[in-house]
Amino acid sequence: MNNNMSKEEELFLKNYRIEDYERPSVTVDIASFSVREQEVDNYRQDDEKNLCILLVKRGQYPYKDCWALPGGFLKKGESVEECAFREIEEETHVKPVSLMSIGSFSATGRDPRGWIISNAFVSVISESSVKAIGDDDASDAKWFRVSFTKDGDDNVLELRNGDIYIKSILRETKCRFGRSEFEIKDSGNLAFDHASIISTALTVLRSCGENFDFLFDFLPEKFTLTDLQRVQETILNVSILPANFRRKISGYVEETDEATSGAGHRPAKLFTRKK
Amino acid sequence: MNNNMSKEEELFLKNYRIEDYERPSVTVDIASFSVREQEVDNYRQDDEKNLCILLVKRGQYPYKDCWALPGGFLKKGESVEECAFREIEEETHVKPVSLMSIGSFSATGRDPRGWIISNAFVSVISESSVKAIGDDDASDAKWFRVSFTKDGDDNVLELRNGDIYIKSILRETKCRFGRSEFEIKDSGNLAFDHASIISTALTVLRSCGENFDFLFDFLPEKFTLTDLQRVQETILNVSILPANFRRKISGYVEETDEATSGAGHRPAKLFTRKK
DNA sequence: CAAATAGTGTCTCTAAGACAATATCAC
DNA sequence: GTGATATTGTCTTAGAGACACTATTTG
Numbered sequence: 001m002n003n004n005m006s007k008e009e010e011l012f013l014k015n016y017r018i019e020d021y022e023r024p025s026v027t028v029d030i031a032s033f034s035v036r037e038q039e040v041d042n043y044r045q046d047d048e049k050n051l052c053i054l055l056v057k058r059g060q061y062p063y064k065d066c067w068a069l070p071g072g073f074l075k076k077g078e079s080v081e082e083c084a085f086r087e088i089e090e091e092t093h094v095k096p097v098s099l100m101s102i103g104s105f106s107a108t109g110r111d112p113r114g115w116i117i118s119n120a121f122v123s124v125i126s127e128s129s130v131k132a133i134g135d136d137d138a139s140d141a142k143w144f145r146v147s148f149t150k151d152g153d154d155n156v157l158e159l160r161n162g163d164i165y166i167k168s169i170l171r172e173t174k175c176r177f178g179r180s181e182f183e184i185k186d187s188g189n190l191a192f193d194h195a196s197i198i199s200t201a202l203t204v205l206r207s208c209g210e211n212f213d214f215l216f217d218f219l220p221e222k223f224t225l226t227d228l229q230r231v232q233e234t235i236l237n238v239s240i241l242p243a244n245f246r247r248k249i250s251g252y253v254e255e256t257d258e259a260t261s262g263a264g265h266r267p268a269k270l271f272t273r274k275k
Numbered sequence: 276m277n278n279n280m281s282k283e284e285e286l287f288l289k290n291y292r293i294e295d296y297e298r299p300s301v302t303v304d305i306a307s308f309s310v311r312e313q314e315v316d317n318y319r320q321d322d323e324k325n326l327c328i329l330l331v332k333r334g335q336y337p338y339k340d341c342w343a344l345p346g347g348f349l350k351k352g353e354s355v356e357e358c359a360f361r362e363i364e365e366e367t368h369v370k371p372v373s374l375m376s377i378g379s380f381s382a383t384g385r386d387p388r389g390w391i392i393s394n395a396f397v398s399v400i401s402e403s404s405v406k407a408i409g410d411d412d413a414s415d416a417k418w419f420r421v422s423f424t425k426d427g428d429d430n431v432l433e434l435r436n437g438d439i440y441i442k443s444i445l446r447e448t449k450c451r452f453g454r455s456e457f458e459i460k461d462s463g464n465l466a467f468d469h470a471s472i473i474s475t476a477l478t479v480l481r482s483c484g485e486n487f488d489f490l491f492d493f494l495p496e497k498f499t500l501t502d503l504q505r506v507q508e509t510i511l512n513v514s515i516l517p518a519n520f521r522r523k524i525s526g527y528v529e530e531t532d533e534a535t536s537g538a539g540h541r542p543a544k545l546f547t548r549k550k
Numbered sequence: 551c552a553a554a555t556a557g558t559g560t561c562t563c564t565a566a567g568a569c570a571a572t573a574t575c576a577c
Numbered sequence: 578g579t580g581a582t583a584t585t586g587t588c589t590t591a592g593a594g595a596c597a598c599t600a601t602t603t604g
Contacts, residue, residue, distance in 0.1 A: 012336035018389040022351055023298040026392065044554050044603075061287035076297055076390055079381040100452060101378035104394050106354040114293040115351055117301065119379050177375060177483055208452055226556075243558070244594060265555040266601035319576080319581045501583075518585070519567060540581040541574035 024115040028083045029071035029105075029194065031201035032096060034125040035218045035231045036143060044264040049230040052143040053159065053198065054125065056091050059140065062112045063191035067159075067166060069198070070141070071118065080119045088123065092141040096123035097217040102179065102197075102204050110193045118192075122201045124217040148202050155182060157199055168195035178207025209235035212252045216273045222256060224268035225249060299390040303358045304346035304380075304469065306476035307371060309400040310493045310506045311418060319539040324505040327418040328434065328473065329400065331366050334415065337387045338466035342434075342441060344473070345416070346393065355394045363398065367416040371398035372492040377454065377472075377479050385468045393467075397476045399492040423477050430457060432474055434465075443470035453482025484510035487527045491548045497531055499543035500524060 032054040037047035055067040070091040074083045084099055099121050106117035144159035144166070151169075159166040166189045170182040180203040182196045190198070208214045209232055216223075218231045229245045253271040260267045307329040312322035330342040345366040349358045359374055374396050381392035419434035419441070426444075434441040441464045445457040455478040457471045465473070483489045484507055491498075493506045504520045528546040535542045 009336045009339065013387055016388050018300055018391075021300060021348060023300050024349065024351070025293055025296060025298050026301060042554090044552095046555075061284045064284065073296060074299065074381070074392075076299070077383055079383070080379045080392065081381075098451065101376075103376035104355045104379070106349070106356075108352055108354070112288055113291050116293075117349075117355065176373065177486060177489065211452060214452065224556085241595065242556080243596085244592095246557075248593080262603080263555075264603050265553075266557085266603095268556055317581085319579095321582075499583085516568065517583080518569085518587095519565095521584075523566080537576075538582075539576050541576095541583045543583055 022115075024106075024117050025113075026074040026080075027071055027116055027118045028074060028080050028087055028121065029069040029118045029197055030084050030088050030096070030099075030121045030123050031069055031102075031198055032088060032092075032094070032123045032125050033146075033201075033205060033218075034127065034129075034143070035234045036127075036145075038145075046226075046263070049234045050145045051234050053146050054088075054092055054094065055142060055144055055159070057140045057142075058191055066189050066191040067144075067164075067194075068191035069120075069194050074119075081121075084119075084121045084123070094125055094129050094141075097126045097129070098124045100204065100208075102200055105193055105197055107193070118197070120197045120201065122204055124214075126218060126220060128220045146202065148199065154185065155199060157188075157195055157202075166190060168199075170195060170199050175203075179204055205235060206237075212249060222258060222270040222272055224260060225253070225271060226268060228253075228271075297390075299381075299392050300388075301349040301355075302346055302391055302393045303349060303355050303362055303396065304344040304393045304472055305359050305363050305371070305374075305396045305398050306344055306377075306473055307363060307367075307369070307398045307400050308421075308476075308480060308493075309402065309404075309418070310509045311402075311420075313420075321501075321538070324509045325420045326509045328421050329363075329367055329369065330417060330419055330434070332415045332417075333466055341464050341466040342417075342419075342439075343466035344395075344469050349394075356396075359394075359396045359398070369400055369404050369416075372401045372404070373399050375479065375483075377475055380468055380472055382468070393472070395472045395476065397479055399489075401493060401495060403495045421477065423474065429460065430474060432463075432470055432477075441465060443474075445470060445474050450478075454479055480510060481512075487524060497533060497545040497547055499535060500528070500546060501543060503528075503546075 034052050035049050036052045038050055039047050054070065056070050058064055058066050058068050070088045072087045074080060078086065081099055085096065088094060088096055102120045102122055104117055104119055142161045144161045147158040149156050153171065155170045155172060157168040157170060168184065168188040168190055169186040170184055172180050173183050174181040180200060182199040184193060184195050187195050215228055215231045219227055225246055228249060229240060229242065233239055252274055254274045256270045256272055258270040260270065309327050310324050311327045313325055314322050329345065331345050333339055333341050333343050345363050347362045349355060356374055360371065363369060363371055377395045377397055379392055379394055417436045419436045422433040424431050428446065430445045430447060432443040432445060443459065443463040443465055444461040445459055447455050448458050449456040455475060457474040459468060459470050462470050490503055490506045494502055500521055503524060504515060504517065508514055527549055529549045531545045531547055533545040535545065
């Protein structure tokens with residue numbers, strides 16, 4: 001802070017009328033990702049892992065009944081990060097593990113209510129927090145399996161939960177340093193410019209997927225190395241040979257004396273994150 | 276956009292009074308970096324390269340006469356990126372090559388004028404644009420050589436331009452994915468929380484320094500490989516063996532038929548960025 | 551024992567780092 | 578020629594990828 005404040009400065013501040021300037025409303029929107037299991041009918045086989053995003057169904061205008069990212073207006077006295085944590089807990093009762101800013105979305109006309117800019121975040125929800133929110137129909141918050149593919153020059157974002165299917169078509173407009181931006185060609189059933197925010201979030205997520213430190217946030221404190229590998233494979237959409245993954249991860253994890261059991265095959269040791 | 280708008284929705288929007296909610300003022304602050312040469316007395320030797328940041332001297336309260344990042348209030352009808360480009364050109368007459376969002380700074384009390392949140396950017400100014408702003412004393416915008424070091428648990432940010440010396444002490448509070456956050460212990464002569472923004476910007480810059488695509492923005496269209504190497508060395512604060520740098524960069528550049536001359540030693544071929 | 555996953559050993563290949571040697575200019 | 582940088586060649590080493598093999602559980 002400015003410690004030696006002069007009389008002149010005090011006077012300036014006393015007369016400063018912030019209301020004289022036009023201001024935008026400021027919101028926060030959070031793209032929350034988790035890696036969730038989907039059951040496989042073979043009792044011996046492990047469950048399939050899917051990258052999922054958390055959306056809420058809008059109960060009011062604008063975009064009533066459309067699906068949207070959790071978020072809301074910034075309140076006085078909180079930072080955007082605090083707002084992001086608050087909003088996601090209020091709307092979905094899920095506690096995010098980590099939060100990462102992916103920039104402001106501030107194009108004119110992005111919100112029909114007026115001049116509203118949004119601070120967008122990626123958040124990671126761990127497997128254990130995920131269990132807190134079920135798939136019961138009563139809830140307005142649901143996890144959607146994510147698919148993000150290229151179709152010629154277009155990008156296709158597909159979100160699925162049971163019978164609910166959302167398809168958005170976008171076009172990449174900028175790509176630098178692991179963060180792309182997208183123009184919406186067809187929003188599908190997504191509110192505002194959220195198709196664009198989700199797409200950018202996915203590119204950020206993928207660029208973080210190489211980073212081992214990032215992967216731990218998706219899992220509980222104790223996990224198997226195969227689980228950790230599946231998380232990376234799911235985020236990066238690649239498949240990795242177990243021997244090589246284990247060699248690379250070995251410096252980041254510590255063995256515990258616990259193990260899984262009852263899985264229909266050899267049990268796996270549980271590990272924790274090192275340091 | 277929402278195409279099939281119902282009567283009900285039209286009514287909702289007509290009655291929506293955005294003024295009913297309290298809103299913050301929104302600013303944009305830009306940490307502009309360039310790699311500048313400093314003359315060496317030996318006529319044969321190449322000039323030294325330094326990482327520099329562009330600051331402006333504040334002409335009014337608050338923080339009058341302190342140095343600050345160029346920036347200003349977001350205007351209606353522009354995006355934060357457009358605002359960043361506009362502000363930096365208005366205040367410094369320099370045109371940035373690229374812009375990268377590094378998040379919002381929104382802690383309460385960060386601005387004595389009231390509830391003001393800032394969208395911070397890193398921008399890169401190319402060597403050619405740098406020449407547009409001299410070191411004449413008439414200008415309120417100046418380039419400062421940057422040094423950012425550790426002293427025990429503290430981080431020390433030192434900025435120098437001729438006789439002007441600014442020293443800030445900070446403490447790292449968070450570090451994830453190449454972006455650290457800092458708490459200011461002593462702001463030195465820097466306005467607002469700009470010491471913190473600059474420190475975060477430096478960590479982002481360093482994490483981008485490995486990326487070859489990023490380096491080109493610091494140089495004119497045609498450059499020598501040694502210049503490119505110096506840019507990376509300056510940003511990452513390391514020294515690289517020329518043979519190895521050339522091998523790694525070779526896929527990213529194309530030879531031209533031009534070369535430097537008059538440097539007191541073997542001339543260097545000029546290259547351009549590939550594709 | 552069969553099916554599935556858990557976990558290890560090792561060969562190959564690539565890319566990074568180190569270092570040595572040669573080339574070319576201005577004075 | 579001398580002193581500086583420019584540019585190339587190649588040896589060594591660390592790490593990634595591929596693949597083969599062994600281990601251990603449950604039904």
